[in-house]
Amino acid sequence: MNTVLRPALAWLGLCVLLLASPARAANLPDFSTLVTEYGPAVVNISSESKPVPSQAARPTLPFQLPEGPDGPDSAPLNEFFRHFFGEQGEMPALPSESLGSGFIISADGYLLTNHHVVKDADKIMVRLSNRSELPAKLVGSDERSDIALLKVEPKNGPLPTVRIGDPARLKVGEWVLAIGSPFGFDHSVTAGIVSAKGRALPRDTYVPFIQTDVAINPGNSGGPLFNMDGEVVGINSQIYSRTGGFMGLSFAVPIDVAMDVVAQLKTDGKVTRGWLGVLIQDVTRELAESFGMPQPHGALVARVLPDGPAAKAGIEAGDIILRFNGEDIVYSSDLPPRVGRTAVGRKVPADILRAGKPRTVQLLVAALPAEAQDKPAKATPARASADRIGLLVADITAQQRKQRGLDKGGVLVQRVDAGVALEAGVQRGDIILSVNSESVDDAADFKRQIGRLPAGKVARLLVQRGDNPLWLALRVPK
Known part of the structure; x- marks a missing residue:
């Protein structure tokens, strides 16, 4: 290459880099305006509960305090020991404190946070961005959605508020912003993108969470999740972590779910949700094959609770709910939040698949009752019968049947050997109720049913x- 051209080309390349850098930077979001405009509506929330005395919390002295010449209090080191050990193991009662975030939704002082931030609180204080503090009253809270509604009385005119957005318009991959008080650091701003929508978490089946990779840590709970238009689209509520700190998986309650809770708390003082009275699970690839479905989708009914709306509509265990009130059910987790937000007393259609044939039923949605507190009971072996899939099963005694809440039928799994049942996930102590939706009467009936299953097919x-x-789905050995 010509030596004269080399410096010219190098200079040209440098110019391209210098021009490209601002262009790339221009494509990155700037959150400064959003934070300036809506940051003042984000608050720090501290709560305090009454102390609970504990006699066993502090260890007792391993020796008797010596007496001085003028009694026990005159011994030189007794005051030192009492300072650290207390009086004969008595533990001074200390209040329990909690720290979180929240945001103001109305200028007259209504604000939102998480239920777990103010749970069992006797005193709630709200600190504004200007460092002024206001006592808050708990209007109401809902543990299932982890939403709490608070009220403060403004002292110096209307309070700054956020704008409420529409989570339905939120797109996976778009930028979002969180403001909160992680570890007590007020008004910390973190940003990321929407990782997924409609996430179901264990024990939170009535909330279709928004998953993000925004850095959320203890103290962020109850704070707002903003979109780029400055609208609140969610309430930061949970993180997935193996260490207790942020690991890139954060979950927010959609703001429309929260505002529905707010409306009910204001009018009724409690939250009512729709209920069908079914226990459901996902349709796996193997289960879809056993039902003759081209691909897995829908919510598979595992149990129909007696006297519930589903039982009255004729829903049976083994039915697959494909659509509810005109909306497709892709995953089983899609069903509970849709049912939960359906008005109690409303009749809605549900498309189901039963024995490979579609049908439509009308469901009269009822109110979700209090959760049952029954504990599982242990069963003991009875008469056993071996079968071709690696299981040893036994008849169920009348006492065991009563303990498990069973009316009739079923066999108890006593042993799981190497084989297709083990691979399918069958465990010792399981009770097998049916095979290919055909009820099992006893151990002998179970052995007959397994014996006539076609080899190579999924049962x-x-x-x-x-x-x-x-x-559970298993492929019968050839």
Whole structure:
């Protein structure tokens, strides 16, 4: 290459880099305006509960305090020991404190936070961005959605507020911003993108969470999740972590779910949700094959609770709910939040698949009752019978049947050997209720049903594990 051209080309390349850098930077979001405009509506929330005395919390002295010449209090070191150990193991009662975030939704002082931030609180204080503090009153809270509504009385005119957005318009991959008080650091701003929508978490089946990679840590709970238009689209509520700190998986309650809770708390003082009275699970690839479905989708009914809306509509265990009130059910987790937000007393259609044939039923949605507190009972072996899939099963005694809440039928799994049942997830102590949706009467009936299964085909077992029913799919050996 010509030596004269080399410096010219190098200079040209440098110019391209210098021009490209601002262009790339221009594509990155700037959150400064959003924070300036809506940051003042974000608050720090501290709560305090009454102390609970504990006699066993502090260890007792391993020796008797010596007496001085003028009694026990005159011994030189007794005051030192009492300072650190207390009086004969008595533990001074200390109040329990909690720290979180929140945001103001109305200028007259209504604000939102998480239920777990103010749970069992006797005193709630709200600190504004200007460092002024206001006592807050708990209007109401809902543990299932982890939403709490608070009220403060403004002292110096209307309070700054946020704008409420529409989570339905939120797109996976778009930028979002969180403002909160992680570890007590007020008004910390973190940003990321929407990782997924409609996430179901264990024990939170009525909330279709927004998953983000925004850095959320203890103290962020209850703070707002903003979109780029400055609208609140969610309430930061949970993180997934193996260490207790942020690991890139944060979950926010959609703001429309929260505002529905707010409306009910203001008018009724409590939250009512729709309920069908079914226990459901996902349709796996193997289960879909056993039902003759081209691909897995829908919510598989594992149990129909007696006297519930589903039972009255004729829903049966083994039915697959494909659509509810005109909306497709892709995953089983899609169903509970949609049912929960359906008005109690409303009749809605549900498309189901039963024995490979579609049908439509009308469901009269009822109110979600209080959760049952029953504990699973242990069963003991009875008469046993071996079968071709690696299981040893036994008849169920009358006492065991009563303990498990079973009316009739079923066999108890006593042993799981190497084989297709083990691979399918069958466990010792499971109760097998049906094979390919055909009820199992006893051990002998179970052995007959397994014996006539076609080799190489997928069969499904309905088992009860503790109090929970579960469908399992296994491929019959050739």
